[in-house]
Each structure stands twice: as structure tokens, then as C-alpha cells.
Amino acid sequence: MKTIIRKYTILDYFILVKYKIFTLFFLRKARLIRTPIFVRGKFLIDFGSGLTTGRSCRIDAFLTNDNLNSQKIIKIGNNVEINDNVHIAATDRIDIGNNVLIASNVYISDHNHGIYKGIIQDSPLSKPNDRDIYSSPVIIEKNVWIGQYVCVLQGVTIGEGSIIGAMSVVNKDIPPYSIAVGSPAKVVKKYDFKNKIWISVSHD
Structure with a gap:
């Protein structure tokens, strides 16, 4: 077994x-x-215990009129490792489970300037910074590994033990024990506990 020698x-x-x-x-x-x-x-922010960060990380928990009475809107579990230049931004709720590994240059946000689906939508003629903030929780369950340059968007749950490949954009839920890649991220493998191997998923 190969391990890194520091x-x-x-x-x-x-x-x-x-x-x-x-x-x-x-x-x-x-x-x-x-x-x-x-x-x-x-x-x-609840940082949990055993947190390790890289350099130049940015963690924003924004106080808004909707969360004035909230206890914590960012919860980071135990033994989480965050590498360089990671940006985490919340106005609603971001939960990161125990033993999550986050590579460098990852962006995780639970909110957006404006709304762009449904009956009432924001106009491109308005100033982006003047548009209302819309948010929905992001949940990253325990033992997840998030690769380099991944973007995790609002309203997403990444299931326990899953892996998100480098440069992926996660805009939909990823089930537990899956490997997802791409923009938008799609599941390409799932773990077979019976045979103890990762099985490819067909998208035909």
C-alpha cells in the first residue's frame, strides 16, 4: 500500500x-x-474538532434577516481536511460531515443572486448585486472526497462515501457510495458492497 511520506x-x-x-x-x-x-x-460557524486547512481558505457565514435567530449556518464535522484556496459561503445552511476531504480550489455555496426558473424570474437587465438572495441547504455527508476545482451549488446533497471528480459542477444530489464526474456531475460508478468493487454505471 502506497502512503505519502512527509x-x-x-x-x-x-x-x-x-x-x-x-x-x-x-x-x-x-x-x-x-x-x-x-x-x-x-x-x-461550528468548526467541529480536528479541522485541517490549507492556505488562503475563505469561509463566509453571512448574517441575513432570515437567519438572525439561527444557531449555526455552517457546520463542519470532525477530522475534516480542507486544502488551499477553498471558498465556502452560506446564508442558509451548509453541513459538512465527519472525515470529509476537500481538495484545493473548491467552491461550495448554498445561495445565488436572483432566481432563474419558475414563474417569476430575475431579468438580465437588473444589476446582479441588486437581486434578492435565494438559498437552499447544502449537505455533504461523512467520508466524502471532493476533488480539485469542484463547484458545489445550492440545494445539493452529496451522499456518504461518495467521490466527486476534479473540475465537476454538482448541481443535483449525488447518491451515497458513488463516483460522479463532469459538468454537470453525473454518477459514473457505484460501490458494490457484496463484491467490494466499484461498478460502472451506464447512461445509455
């Missing part, structure tokens, strides 16, 4: 110590928070 230089250890000291002050129950990190609405 070899650190003296400078690497110095930087890790600096991050660890910052972590103890910023979020004591986290494992390691790398700076810079940008957090808005920290009081609306």
Missing part, C-alpha cells in the same frame, strides 16, 4: 510551529489552521 526541512518545521501557535489562539479544537485564512461570521 519529510520536512528546518524551515518547514518553523512554519508548522507558527501555524500551530496560530491554531491554538484562533480555533483551539482544530488540528492545524494554515494562514492566511479569511473567516466571516465566525459566531455562525
Whole structure:
């Protein structure tokens, strides 16, 4: 079995110590928070324990007239690992389960400027920033792995143990124990627990 062997230089250890000291002050129950990190609405976020982040992550929990009485609108489970340049933004609810691994440059949002389906829709002649915010919860269940450059959009649930391939756009629910790829993301494999293998899914 292949595993990554981490070899650190003296400078690497110095930087890790600096991050660890910052972590103890910023979020004591986290494992390691790398700076810079940008957090808005920290009081609306439950970080869980054992969190690891990469550099330049941005986590926005926006206070709105709809969530004034909410306890937490972003909930991050235990032992979650978030890599560099991840942006998570919530006005309603984003739940990330235990042991989720998120690669670099991932965007996860539960909201959108304007509405573009149904009977009443926003006009392209209006200013995007003047349009009402529409939101619906994002749920990422435990043991999910999200690949590089993935975009997870509002109202989506990613089922337990699933894998989202790099550069995918997730705009619909992904069932548990699936591998999904593409834009929009489609399930290409499902795990067969009886035979302990991933089985390809046909889209004919």
C-alpha cells in the first residue's frame, strides 16, 4: 500500500510551529489552521474538532434577516481536511460531515443572486448585486472526497462515501457510495458492497 511520506526541512518545521501557535489562539479544537485564512461570521460557524486547512481558505457565514435567530449556518464535522484556496459561503445552511476531504480550489455555496426558473424570474437587465438572495441547504455527508476545482451549488446533497471528480459542477444530489464526474456531475460508478468493487454505471 502506497502512503505519502512527509519529510520536512528546518524551515518547514518553523512554519508548522507558527501555524500551530496560530491554531491554538484562533480555533483551539482544530488540528492545524494554515494562514492566511479569511473567516466571516465566525459566531455562525461550528468548526467541529480536528479541522485541517490549507492556505488562503475563505469561509463566509453571512448574517441575513432570515437567519438572525439561527444557531449555526455552517457546520463542519470532525477530522475534516480542507486544502488551499477553498471558498465556502452560506446564508442558509451548509453541513459538512465527519472525515470529509476537500481538495484545493473548491467552491461550495448554498445561495445565488436572483432566481432563474419558475414563474417569476430575475431579468438580465437588473444589476446582479441588486437581486434578492435565494438559498437552499447544502449537505455533504461523512467520508466524502471532493476533488480539485469542484463547484458545489445550492440545494445539493452529496451522499456518504461518495467521490466527486476534479473540475465537476454538482448541481443535483449525488447518491451515497458513488463516483460522479463532469459538468454537470453525473454518477459514473457505484460501490458494490457484496463484491467490494466499484461498478460502472451506464447512461445509455
